[in-house]
Amino acid sequence: MTANPRTQIFQVSTLYGAATLAAALDAGRFGAREGVRRILLVSNNAEIPETALRLDAMTGYDRIATRFDEAIDWNEAIHPHHPSSWSPRPEEAPLWQRVFRTAWGLGTAPVELIVESIQVNPAKALAAVFAESTVEVYADGLMSYGPTRDELPQSIACRIRRLLHLDLVPGLRPLLLAEYDVEPELVPDTAFRAVLTEIAEAAGDDRQLAEAAAAEPTALLLGQYLAALGILTADEEEELHVRMLRGAAAAGHTSVVFKPHPTAPARYSTALHEAAEASGVRLTVLDGPLLAETFYERCRPRLVVGCFSTAMLTASVYYDVPIARVGTDTVLERLRPYENSNRVPLTVVDHVVPDLESGEGPAVPGAAPATLTPLVRAVGYCMQPRLHPLLRPETAEFLRALQGEGGAERYFLRERLTELGLPGGDGRRGASRLRRRLVRSGRS
Incomplete structure (x- = not known):
């Protein structure tokens, strides 16, 4: 290995997320291991981290950790700050990068960031500190199908190369980061299942x-x-x-x-x-x-x-x-x-x-039904209309059709539809709110 090898920093806060990363690594999604230093950066994002179960105490963590050259505790690195709230001030970001490069022995090596939940800390803080690094995002659950929580600074958004996610609902495409034209990429089912089996083997002598x-x-x-x-x-x-x-x-x-x-x-x-x-x-x-x-x-x-x-x-x-x-x-x-x-x-x-209580029998859902994608896209637009303005026409059409079936109120709040001026809301109140918003925008 060279004196200053290229470094990949994998930020993780849950064992499920770590398993997702392990499966992606095993499937070759991050290239060959030779000539690359891989750091597992572990973050405990619990409200009171000192009282929460540590990731390295989870059964199977040791098996996952073998895929990395070392593990670093992010909470210790930024102590006494909390991982969910700490982010460097813009003028301090270069100084923090020098601190971490020295503490972690990175030298001048190029750094690649692989993070979860890029819209919040600690991922957002890491992207700010390593401002020249490429960013890859992985999603460890159903939230990958929803829209990005907040608008990202362009300085971060332009560096995101892809979104890795599990195929939990086959046929449903993630909305996460779609507004930045980030392409989703599947972590192979066989690789993820193999990692889960590996974790289960580590629990062979678990008494409970x-x-x-x-x-x-x-x-x-x-x-x-x-x-x-x-x-x-x-x-x-x-x-x-x-x-x-x-x-x-x-x-x-x-x-x-x-x-x-x-x-x-x-x-x-x-x-x-x-x-x-x-x-x-x-x-x-x-x-x-x-x-x-x-x-x-x-x-x-x-x-x-x-x-x-x-x-x-x-x-x-x-x-x-x-x-x-x-x-x-x-x-x-x-x-x-x-x-x-x-x-x-x-x-x-x-x-x-x-629904277990309605008399329906339990089932293995399988591929996404044809009704799911338009529903998710409409809900996603209503959640984040500024990030997905191009979804408005199809959302309006979807809601008009849904009104005829009497099902809009289950997934769409009337107040929200009114605010956005969409079918199912109070049209007059919605128009009034829209005019007020346009006036405020003009003044600003």
Whole structure:
């Protein structure tokens, strides 16, 4: 290896994201390893990182880390700042680059950045520090199908070369970064599944997983962190989990595992256990440092239930496990603001995954139905109209057709349609708001 080899910095905050990167590396998406120094830059973005589970404590992390020359802790590098809030002032960015080049032994080597969520920190901060570096973005879940959360500075947008993503909804094209003509590129299914198998093998002696498997569960319930995000109250989220359990019991499952989200606060009451006892269901809580996919690999469930977790689609796409949703209607009503980045993942799951409580049987959704792409593009436009102005005509046409079917109110808030002057809103109020906005724009 040369004295100053070309360096690739892979920024990661979740094991699922690290698995996505590992699969892309194994599939040759980042070229040959020879002559390249690869750094895994680990960030803990939890609200209170000191109390959250560290990525390097997750089962299977060590296997992933072998693909890199070294791992660096981003939280330590910028201490005492928080990864989600710290970004260098423009005039300080060159100084910070010198600091990191010295601390990480980069010398004068060219640096390539591979980051997640480029619209927010820490990815945005890294792109600002290494201002001359190329940028590649990878998406580790359903959010790749939604629009970019915020408009990017042109100094960053012009450097993004591609978007790597998993084929979680075959046939659906990501909206993320589409406004900058960034081409999406699939991480091969076979490579990702092989990495998941590798991670599961690392859990071979995990006591908690062995105990869960001994219960011979046939269904897995996926918790999320909706209360922590302020979407539901803690009691409402707990009731959501109870509904999942009752739905699984009604479908005939007598041994069920509950898997809390890795970043969700540790808050349990007796409600879920009481519901299990009342339903005659054996309940096991699997709250160890494991991916849900490790459970799929080891226990082969016949049902996975969630609200709108990415792990639901992983179960169906990579393991052919039937899936079902619970509570998406409630979350659709509560989700604010309209441009909340969870809206497209929620819309996708609500549209393609059967509702467990409505009598629909669980299913493996398969390829995206013809109705999904126009729906996602219309929701995406309503979320970020400034970033996707060319989607307005087709969105208006889609909404006019939807009005005739009486389904617009499920995915589109009337207030939002009014604000944008689209079918389904109050036309007169929308026109008035539009005139006021144009007047303000003219004055500025």
